[in-house]
Amino acid sequence: MSLGGLLSSPPAIVSAGVDVFSDALRAQGAEVHDVDWRPPGFGDPADLSAIALDPRRAAANRTAVERLLAAGSELVDVRPARDVIGLADRTLLHSGPPLSWEMASGPMRGALIGACLFEGWASTVEEAEAILAAGEVALDPCHHHRTVGPMAGVTSPSMWLWCLSDPVNGGQAFCNLNEGLGKVLRMGAFNQEVQTRLRWMRDVLGPVLADAVRSRSDDPIDVKSILAQMLQMGDEGHNRNRAGSLMALRELSPAVVAVDAPSSDIAAVLKFIGGNEHFFLNLGMPTAKLALDAARNIPGSTMLTVMSRNGTEFGIQTAGTGDRWFTGPAQTPVGLFLGNFGPDDANPDIGDSAIMETYGVGGFSMAAAPAIVRFVGGSVPDALATTERMHQLTLTENPAMAIPIMGFRGAPTGIDVLKVARTGWLPQINTGMAGRVAGTGQVGAGLVQPPQECFEKALQALAEESRTA
Amino acid sequence: MSLGGLLSSPPAIVSAGVDVFSDALRAQGAEVHDVDWRPPGFGDPADLSAIALDPRRAAANRTAVERLLAAGSELVDVRPARDVIGLADRTLLHSGPPLSWEMASGPMRGALIGACLFEGWASTVEEAEAILAAGEVALDPCHHHRTVGPMAGVTSPSMWLWCLSDPVNGGQAFCNLNEGLGKVLRMGAFNQEVQTRLRWMRDVLGPVLADAVRSRSDDPIDVKSILAQMLQMGDEGHNRNRAGSLMALRELSPAVVAVDAPSSDIAAVLKFIGGNEHFFLNLGMPTAKLALDAARNIPGSTMLTVMSRNGTEFGIQTAGTGDRWFTGPAQTPVGLFLGNFGPDDANPDIGDSAIMETYGVGGFSMAAAPAIVRFVGGSVPDALATTERMHQLTLTENPAMAIPIMGFRGAPTGIDVLKVARTGWLPQINTGMAGRVAGTGQVGAGLVQPPQECFEKALQALAEESRTA
Numbered sequence: 006m007s008l009g010g011l012l013s014s015p016p017a018i019v020s021a022g023v024d025v026f027s028d029a030l031r032a033q034g035a036e037v038h039d040v041d042w043r044p045p046g047f048g049d050p051a052d053l054s055a056i057a058l059d060p061r062r063a064a065a066n067r068t069a070v071e072r073l074l075a076a077g078s079e080l081v082d083v084r085p086a087r088d089v090i091g092l093a094d095r096t097l098l099h100s101g102p103p104l105s106w107e108m109a110s111g112p113m114r115g116a117l118i119g120a121c122l123f124e125g126w127a128s129t130v131e132e133a134e135a136i137l138a139a140g141e142v143a144l145d146p147c148h149h150h151r152t153v154g155p156m157a158g159v160t161s162p163s164m165w166l167w168c169l170s171d172p173v174n175g176g177q178a179f180c181n182l183n184e185g186l187g188k189v190l191r192m193g194a195f196n197q198e199v200q201t202r203l204r205w206m207r208d209v210l211g212p213v214l215a216d217a218v219r220s221r222s223d224d225p226i227d228v229k230s231i232l233a234q235m236l237q238m239g240d241e242g243h244n245r246n247r248a249g250s251l252m253a254l255r256e257l258s259p260a261v262v263a264v265d266a267p268s269s270d271i272a273a274v275l276k277f278i279g280g281n282e283h284f285f286l287n288l289g290m291p292t293a294k295l296a297l298d299a300a301r302n303i304p305g306s307t308m309l310t311v312m313s314r315n316g317t318e319f320g321i322q323t324a325g326t327g328d329r330w331f332t333g334p335a336q337t338p339v340g341l342f343l344g345n346f347g348p349d350d351a352n353p354d355i356g357d358s359a360i361m362e363t364y365g366v367g368g369f370s371m372a373a374a375p376a377i378v379r380f381v382g383g384s385v386p387d388a389l390a391t392t393e394r395m396h397q398l399t400l401t402e403n404p405a406m407a408i409p410i411m412g413f414r415g416a417p418t419g420i421d422v423l424k425v426a427r428t429g430w431l432p433q434i435n436t437g438m439a440g441r442v443a444g445t446g447q448v449g450a451g452l453v454q455p456p457q458e459c460f461e462k463a464l465q466a467l468a469e470e471s472r473t474a
Numbered sequence: 475m476s477l478g479g480l481l482s483s484p485p486a487i488v489s490a491g492v493d494v495f496s497d498a499l500r501a502q503g504a505e506v507h508d509v510d511w512r513p514p515g516f517g518d519p520a521d522l523s524a525i526a527l528d529p530r531r532a533a534a535n536r537t538a539v540e541r542l543l544a545a546g547s548e549l550v551d552v553r554p555a556r557d558v559i560g561l562a563d564r565t566l567l568h569s570g571p572p573l574s575w576e577m578a579s580g581p582m583r584g585a586l587i588g589a590c591l592f593e594g595w596a597s598t599v600e601e602a603e604a605i606l607a608a609g610e611v612a613l614d615p616c617h618h619h620r621t622v623g624p625m626a627g628v629t630s631p632s633m634w635l636w637c638l639s640d641p642v643n644g645g646q647a648f649c650n651l652n653e654g655l656g657k658v659l660r661m662g663a664f665n666q667e668v669q670t671r672l673r674w675m676r677d678v679l680g681p682v683l684a685d686a687v688r689s690r691s692d693d694p695i696d697v698k699s700i701l702a703q704m705l706q707m708g709d710e711g712h713n714r715n716r717a718g719s720l721m722a723l724r725e726l727s728p729a730v731v732a733v734d735a736p737s738s739d740i741a742a743v744l745k746f747i748g749g750n751e752h753f754f755l756n757l758g759m760p761t762a763k764l765a766l767d768a769a770r771n772i773p774g775s776t777m778l779t780v781m782s783r784n785g786t787e788f789g790i791q792t793a794g795t796g797d798r799w800f801t802g803p804a805q806t807p808v809g810l811f812l813g814n815f816g817p818d819d820a821n822p823d824i825g826d827s828a829i830m831e832t833y834g835v836g837g838f839s840m841a842a843a844p845a846i847v848r849f850v851g852g853s854v855p856d857a858l859a860t861t862e863r864m865h866q867l868t869l870t871e872n873p874a875m876a877i878p879i880m881g882f883r884g885a886p887t888g889i890d891v892l893k894v895a896r897t898g899w900l901p902q903i904n905t906g907m908a909g910r911v912a913g914t915g916q917v918g919a920g921l922v923q924p925p926q927e928c929f930e931k932a933l934q935a936l937a938e939e940s941r942t943a
Contacts, residue, residue, distance in 0.1 A: 239717070247707060252720060255723055258723070258727050259748065262741050263737065268731065271731055275731060279724040385879060
């Protein structure tokens with residue numbers, strides 16, 4: 006069953022991941038404003054008090070929110086990772102918090118193996134496993150390089166990166182190019198099909214896009230504006246990027262056509278972009294990264310700047326605690342499966358793409374994209390209720406990211422660790438699911454939450470920081 | 475104020491055209507299922523009885539609905555009107571029911587004048603008015619030629635037409651190419667800007683699109699599928715065609731790039747398509763026309779096959795009464811205005827584009843496109859309520875046109891004259907508004923209904939037909 010088939014046939018809903026809540030909602034139809042039940046809050050009361058009474062908190066969170074909301078995102082270049090972030094030979098970036106080969110899950114190992122083959126550091130899978138196990142390839146999180154990567158997020162020196170710039174706060178952020186769906190490196194596949202595509206992306210797609218993007222240097226594509234329009238077009242920017250991918254194609258195609266390359270290459274580039282409904286994701290993620298990096302290092306702020314998963318651990322960072330990671334075991338999503346795959350085939354949560362929810366879109370803005378329930382599971386009232394509920398965890402609404410069906414209310418934005426602890430609600434993320442066995446590729450899509458443990462650790466650190474400030 | 479500005483700034487809502495109803499709704503928030511108030515029904519009880527008791531009715535309406543729902547729509551060619559529908563010299567097609575120059579409104583006159591200039595039948599506005607007033611140019615409705623045209627719908631022999639084919643029922647339908655927004659022929663503008671664009675469309679756009687479309691003859695673009703996807707992407711297919719236009723661009727662009735034409739022309743074609751959010755409308759309209767023409771001439775059926783307006787009169791046709799028109803005075807839409815325009819500047823309702831509502835999308839599917847209220851007026855609850863209410867006027871739901879926010883319920887489809895009379899609800903149409911003075915162009919967009927008189931006349935004819943069957 007293809008992904009297209011999933012959308013056109015009745016969904017086999019395994020679970021929405023919010024079942025107690027959604028049952029209550031179904032009984033009420035779409036009237037989602039008056040749900041009383043809450044999970045118990047968590048956190049040491051003394052810690053919560055220390056954070057709540059920190060005199061810096063209100064102003065710090067205001068600053069964090071202001072910088073986040075003000076951030077822009079322009080597409081300024083496309084360059085190989087080697088050049089633009091100085092990625093050294095025998096170094097690979099990956100999604101989530103820091104990771105060793107020993108602790109890496111199947112799809113992460115698959116992607117790392119595939120990247121070693123792609124870079125020519127190994128000529129067989131066994132050789133690749135050997136150099137990775139021997140520590141001969143350095144591993145480092147994307148987030149440590151102002152970079153984000155969906156799913157395994159494995160980024161190697163020869164891969165081309167979208168280069169985005171925030172004209173307001175002055176930041177930069179990077180992301181590799183989206184490969185499409187199915188058997189792809191980011192889902193842990195590494196076979197010949199994957200290698201052939203990666204080489205074409207290196208030799209044809211990257212150079213053509215680089216020329217096209219540079220030709221618009223006096224009128225760079227406003228990626229934030231595309232993301233805003235997506236929320237009016239049934240996308241939520243994480244697992245629905247249909248309208249965004251089409252808008253990116255519209256913006257790029259006149260410049261692509263003008264690139265000095267064989268017309269067969271030009272047509273192939275347009276077909277590749279047009280055939281990938283998630284093409285925009287790798288532009289949306291660095292857009293969110295720019296906004297959240299602008300809010301880094303604001304002492305006293307309890308706002309999240311990162312939620313990210315490496316397939317083994319889920320890690321978060323806060324504006325008040327700099328580059329420290331607070332981690333816990335990654336949960337396994339529940340949702341809808343492709344073909345004959347089922348829950349036992351799914352790897353735990355993986356990818357930097359939860360940066361979308363950290364920014365307030367994706368799972369936080371599912372009300373904008375009711376059709377997504379046919380892809381990630383749940384019902385339309387669930388989608389509306391999720392957005393409503395996320396407003397309880399967030400510091401503000403993003404007026405640039407207005408959701409029509411909610412009366413144009415802005416997306417719930419700026420996750421507050423303190424509100425998460427007090428309400429006991431955890432952030433709602435929607436996500437692709439990689440097969441747990443290396444080489445499998447995508448097995449489905451679903452809903453997942455961070456482990457509470459991340460937030461408990463962040464609370465302790467924020468409290469400690471408040472007491473010693 | 476540009477159209478873009480309209481969407482990003484607070485709307486000045488003049489009226490929703492359903493004010494009594496929407497006031498009641500606002501008091502209830504978004505809970506739209508339990509509204510009791512109904513307008514009084516209409517029609518001679520004896521006529522209603524004759525129609526209701528016609529033994530052919532149930533089967534006839536079932537056949538009409540089956541053909542309508544089964545109809546497909548493939549883009550098979552792009553050809554000049556002269557060739558494909560045999561449009562003769564000194565003949566112009568127009569929207570709506572039959573019309574004379576004497577009864578033509580300002581924008582219709584403007585478009586007819588502009589077409590005479592474009593075809594070289596006159597070299598000044600005065601000359602064009604003179605030959606039109608003298609009856610030296612034959613006028614005929616688009617609908618009499620399996621053709622539809624938005625707004626004035628004026629179609630001249632040298633204009634290129636989209637040629638669509640229904641692979642199920644075997645029909646064909648045609649529509650000219652969309653010019654974009656603002657000062658355009660279909661809105662009654664005819665100045666040099668309009669003429670220059672029409673010549674470019676004749677000399678560059680048409681030939682390039684013809685080559686591109688023909689190169690896909692073994693894999694024609696499935697336009698019905700695009701329309702279905704639009705309803706999942708915030709479009710309703712009449713006044714929001716953003717996602718549809720992007721999907722059309724995606725489907726066409728690889729073939730456009732391969733056309734043997736100067737690369738500057740190719741880039742200009744891609745920019746023209748990419749710059750027009752209503753580009754798809756002229757593909758959606760013949761798609762609806764194909765489905766409704768498939769339901770023509772079914773004795774005993776009370777289903778509408780046409781709703782159309784010429785700027786002076788509104789006309790409808792039914793499946794049970796063949797090609798007969800039932801007309802009444804066109805109403806003036808109420809909605810939102812561009813720039814300094816206001817209600818006094820608006821011409822009465824004009825265009826064949828109400829074929830979208832006749833098919834069940836457009837105003838009937840506004841729940842799929844809540845953002846449209848920033849363009850045509852009204853509130854988000856109004857949009858949901860309108861779709862809900864239209865189910866009371868229709869014979870079926872179109873499963874191919876599913877609306878996610880309504881729990882994927884199909885669009886209300888197949889307007890039943892008998893249900894309209896019994897409920898007293900009139901079909902809800904959303905529409906562009908042309909300036910009432912020839913040459914003005916677009917002044918806004920809004921909501922409008924047909925005059926009840928059309929339905930009263932259709933009822934009489936259907937009753938007469940039932941009695942004599």
